[in-house]
Amino acid sequence: MATITKRGNRYRVQVRKLGQPLVSKTFDTKRAAEAWAREVEYKLDRGQSIDVARRTTFADLLAAYREHIGQVKGMSRSKAQALDKVEKHLGRYRVAELKTGTFLAFCKSREAEGAGPATILMDFSYIGTVLRHGGALVGAEHAVMEALTGLDAARRTLRHAGRVARPEERSRRPSDAELQKLLGHWETNPRQVMIPMIDITLFAVATAMRLGEIVALDWSDLDELNRTILIRARKHPTKKATNDQRVPLLRGPCVVAGKLVDPLEIILRQKSAWSRTGRIFPHAAQSISTNFQRSTDALDIPDLHFHDLRHDGASRLFEAGYSIEQVALVTGHKDWNMLRRYTQLRAENLHRADVIPVAQRACRETGLGVAPNVVPIRR
Numbered sequence: 001m002a003t004i005t006k007r008g009n010r011y012r013v014q015v016r017k018l019g020q021p022l023v024s025k026t027f028d029t030k031r032a033a034e035a036w037a038r039e040v041e042y043k044l045d046r047g048q049s050i051d052v053a054r055r056t057t058f059a060d061l062l063a064a065y066r067e068h069i070g071q072v073k074g075m076s077r078s079k080a081q082a083l084d085k086v087e088k089h090l091g092r093y094r095v096a097e098l099k100t101g102t103f104l105a106f107c108k109s110r111e112a113e114g115a116g117p118a119t120i121l122m123d124f125s126y127i128g129t130v131l132r133h134g135g136a137l138v139g140a141e142h143a144v145m146e147a148l149t150g151l152d153a154a155r156r157t158l159r160h161a162g163r164v165a166r167p168e169e170r171s172r173r174p175s176d177a178e179l180q181k182l183l184g185h186w187e188t189n190p191r192q193v194m195i196p197m198i199d200i201t202l203f204a205v206a207t208a209m210r211l212g213e214i215v216a217l218d219w220s221d222l223d224e225l226n227r228t229i230l231i232r233a234r235k236h237p238t239k240k241a242t243n244d245q246r247v248p249l250l251r252g253p254c255v256v257a258g259k260l261v262d263p264l265e266i267i268l269r270q271k272s273a274w275s276r277t278g279r280i281f282p283h284a285a286q287s288i289s290t291n292f293q294r295s296t297d298a299l300d301i302p303d304l305h306f307h308d309l310r311h312d313g314a315s316r317l318f319e320a321g322y323s324i325e326q327v328a329l330v331t332g333h334k335d336w337n338m339l340r341r342y343t344q345l346r347a348e349n350l351h352r353a354d355v356i357p358v359a360q361r362a363c364r365e366t367g368l369g370v371a372p373n374v375v376p377i378r379r
Contacts, residue, residue, distance in 0.1 A: 230245070
């Protein structure tokens with residue numbers, strides 16, 4: 001009836017009995033876990049009630065949620081890290097102790113750690129998710145209602161004061177001059193042999209892929225004949241585990257330093273092409289991101305992140321004359337409202353005389369249809 005599972009340095013007990021809600025609790029020692037399990041089994045066998053709300057802590061809810069979500073669809077690294085921080089501050093509190101003041105104090109502690117309004121708002125969102133789903137998993141769904149009410153009250157109060165807020169939409173794109181500076185920096189640096197930063201950067205701009213998607217690409221998912229590749233478990237608000245998408249490898253919309261960028265050509269010149277097995281870019285995402293940031297710092301390129309290359313790639317597609325539907329096929333966005341955040345058009349680029357012919361050629365090569373036959377304005 002009782003199951004004891006070790007998670008890190010703690011022991012989680014789950015007690016199940018037919019017709020009764022699951023009862024769960026986490027302990028620091030196995031002996032304490034076993035003693036509690038025997039006590040609960042004894043009471044359940046005699047039909048005695050178990051005061052789940054009085055015993056259950058936020059750490060218990062979080063442990064149940066982590067186990068459940070891991071079995072269903074997994075959890076991103078960023079979310080797992082955020083939940084670790086939340087547990088550090090709230091894990092010891094019992095459900096009945098989670099009130100408005102508790103969450104206000106949590107905000108103050110996170111601010112002292114350097115967390116900004118957007119980060120704390122995301123923390124609050126995760127806390128609400130754990131309360132709702134974790135409460136149901138351990139049989140404390142009614143007990144968490146008061147905690148959720150306190151969470152909403154704290155969020156309203158903090159939003160009014162500007163201490164929690166939605167993140168500002170970034171509009172940063174690298175200029176062609178900045179990209180050329182970066183490419184030149186890596187070309188003259190012999191230490192860049194281990195990670196092909198030039199290829200990865202150009203590939204990111206040409207495909208508008210996320211860094212995590214780039215490093216996860218596998219040779220088995222490449223369709224060289226049709227110039228497409230499969231992105232597995234692409235980020236999605238609700239169905240990441242089943243959201244596999246085949247995307248085109250466009251040759252044409254992306255032109256850097258006067259040279260047309262072909263993402264398929266970049267793939268075929270990687271060292272992994274010798275065996276054509278495993279990952280195409282077998283490098284750690286964190287190492288690439290760190291290398292990119294160090295390079296922008298060394299070149300005095302302000303406030304440019306690797307993810308901004310995705311914004312640049314999406315914007316270049318629009319500037320080349322592609323429709324919303326065609327751009328969404330490349331970026332994986334489901335509607336214009338989501339795609340709009342990744343698009344920062346430059347007025348001067350709409351005058352380029354070479355942009356429409358390039359887009360038309362790329363459309364023909366990839367089967368995406370024909371780009372609009374617009375006569376460009378010449379200066």
